[in-house]
Amino acid sequence: MDSTVSLEKSDDRFATVRAVPLPSSGASEEGGYCARSKPKRGAAFWLIFSAASTSVFLSALDASCVSTALPRIVADLDGEASFAWVGSAYTLASAAWLPLSGALAGTFGRQPIMILALSLFFLGSILCGEAINMNMLIAGRTVQGLGGGGILAMTEIIIADLVPLKERGLFMGITSLVWALAAAIGPPMGGALSQNVTWRWLFRINLPLTFIAICLVLAFLKLKVPSGSIMQKLRRIDWLGNALIAVSTCAATIALTRGGVEASWTAAQTLVPLILGLLGIIVFFVVEATCVAEPTIPFDLLSNRTSVAGFLTTFFHSVVATAIIFYMPVFFQACFGASPIQAGVDTFGLAFTIAPAALVGGVSAVLTKRYVPQNWIGWILLTIGTGILSLLRVDTPTASWVGFEILTAVGLGLIWTSVKFPILAPLPVSRNASAMALFTFSRTFAQTFGITIGSAILQNELMTRLPTAFLTLFPGGVDVSFGAIPYIPTLPSPIRDQVQDAFADSLSILWKVMLAFCFLGLLTSLMMREIELHEETDENWDLSASETEIEMKPHVRTPSSEAVETTPLTPLENDFDQGVIIIGPMYPYDQERSL
Structure with a gap:
């Protein structure tokens, strides 16, 4: 030995x-594990990192540009009754196969799965860009979600493979800056294209960017490949566990999306899939812990309270972040009468603050060798910021709402990067892929909650607050939170004022519900303990001998x-x-x- x-x-x-x-x-x-310390970073590393960053930019741009264009998309495709699925289909597909993407990456290698994810994203963009009805658009968003989720998961895994946790703050900050750049230009770009050209270019523009990303991955992402035949590799995958989590995630997401719109929350068609879906997720973790030799989500990821707190914090943070990013443009368009372009510009207070705060969160963890204070401070600021968002009204001064955005964004950004440290610090580096797959699953599954909870609250509140004369414009089963926005500028003054006040009051309720998630996130962050950060990487997946086969043994x-x-x-x-x-x-x- x-x-x-x-x-x-x-x-x-x-x-x-x-x-x-x-x-x-x-x-x-x-178990085929060996650690290396202080890996050298030559041209190969930076080219791989560039490929991963390009993929992050691509996924973030698509996620951020759709919200400002959604009212125009809904109007063009007559999708008032199913608009929520434009966002939910994407996150549903992402979450359903994220655990499998981590297992496939460990079985077949990083490059093939990254190529698969980018190819699915490419195909989904074609379907969305050429959609002739809402069903085709939702199908395209589903395929896009499979690709987008895989892109984010593989990026997290690849960076974890190549950079020790003790040095990863800077690189997480860089990817956060890339994400923020895409998030900043996405909303105004979505508004400009939908208003002046056509919303279809929101998806068509993905095609050359995806092609560039595929070329970069093919050329430079040449990491080690696990040994064994295809059949041997397929037998190592936990198909039962992956099927269980995929079906359970889909059931819960369908119930959340339909609840309050297509069916009431107390209806059997809402409660049955929701309960079965949540129970299925619980059963999945029990099965993984007790019945599977090589589980998709190893139970030891959840065997210490700091990692558990990190995963829970990720979930609560993503619920709040998604609701704020997705529904702030709704506030600007509905309450301020902003155009899609202006609504995108009005979100700059969020987009251009999250990235620097994320960079500070990651770098400070590396410099101070502490990550718990960043999580605490982030949650305190986010809780205060979300609370004061509930004060937004039609006549709120510009300086006030910009300040509200900045304060909220600082909290969001600090947590965005610092939450990864408590997840990974207590675990061996050989668990990077599984931990990052579960991290991305938690974040993506929570995005579904953020969108659907927001949709349900707005629908229910608007149905009780909007003037009856205005509601008669919309048939039953139509979600008015997006469907009503294009009509607001055409309304006469008294009714328009009432509609705008109704949107402001309804969104205030939404922010108060998100405040509850903030308190939960703050409580979970108190469970974290300081753990020394790793100084090594897993030699099975680093650049020490690229393009060689490695023997993967059962853990x-x-x-x-x-x-x-x-x-x-x-x-x-x-x-x-x-x-x-x-x-x-x-x-x-x-x-x-x-x-």
């Missing part, structure tokens, strides 16, 4: 192990006595600093390690 491991029996259930990272280039005997939960070379264990005041791992029934890897 090429490393020294110290073993000390503490009782019949737990053993304490000190492992020294191997300097060799080969995989270790335990071993506890080391066998034959594989352990024992030496006396020196008592430590702080075991974590020396790489101590607690092996046991509930903590197969790292137990919580407090600085």
Whole structure:
């Protein structure tokens, strides 16, 4: 054996192990894992990072440009009754296959799955750009969602492969800046194209960008490839678990999207799929923890409270962020009478503040070797910002609403990057792909909640607040939150004022509901503990020998006595600093390690 491991029996259930990272280039005997420290970053690294950043830009641009153009899309395709599916279909498809994308990346390698994701996004963009009715557009958004979710998951996984956690703050900040650039130009671009040309170019413009991304990935993303035949690789995938999470996610999302619009929240067609979907997700995690040899979501990802807090924080943060980003343009168009272009410009306070705050969150975690304060401060600011958004009215001065946006965006940005540290710090680097797949799933699944909860609140509140004479313009089952916007400028003064006030009051309720999610996020952040950041990467997936095959062995939960070379264990005041791992029934890897 090429490393020294110290073993000390503490009782019949737990053993304490000190492992020294191997300097060799080969995989270790335990599950094919080996760590390398301080990887060199040459041209290959930067070209791969450029390909990943281009993919992030592509996905973020598509997500941000649709909201300002949605009223025009709804009007052109007569989609008042199903507009919510334009956003929900995308997030539903993304969330449903995200866990599988992580498993496929570990089985077939990073490059093929990234190419698959970009190709699906390309095909979905064609379908959306040439849609002749709402059903075709929703189908295209579904295919786009499969690609977009894969793009985000693979980007997170690839960066985690190549950059140690201790140095990753800067690179997370750079990708956040790329995302913010796309988020900043997306809304005004969506408004300009839909208003002056055609909304179809929102999707057609993706085609050359996707082609460039595919070329970059093909040319430069040449990482190692797992060994074995296709059939051997297919047998390693947890198909049952992936089918269960996909079906459960779809059921819950369909119920959330239909509730309050196509059917009441108390109707069986809403409650049954919602309950079954949520129960299915719970069953999925139970099955993964007890019945699957190589699970899609290894249970040890959730075996410590800091990682659990990180995943929960990710979920709550994404619900709030999606609702704010998606529905702030609605406020500007409905309450201020802004054009799609102006509504996009009015969101600059969010777009141009989130990125610098995200950069500060990531870099400060690296410089201070602390990530808990950033999460706490971020949630405090986001809670205050979301609360004051509920004060927005038709006559709110420009300086006030811009200030509200900036304060809220600082909180959003700080959490955006700093939440990844508590997820990854307690886990071994060999779990990067699974952890990032679950992280992206949590974020994407939460986006569905953000959109659908917002839609349900606006629909229900507007139906009780809008003037009866105005509501008669819309047949039953139509969501008026977007369908009503194109009609507002044409209304006579008294009714227009009443409609705008109704939108402001309804959105105020939405922000108050989001405030509850902020409090939940703040509470979960209090569960986090400071864990030392990793200084190494997983040699199975770094650039040490690109384009070579690696032997992927089943993960071993506890080391066998034959594989352990024992030496006396020196008592430590702080075991974590020396790489101590607690092996046991509930903590197969790292137990919580407090600085």
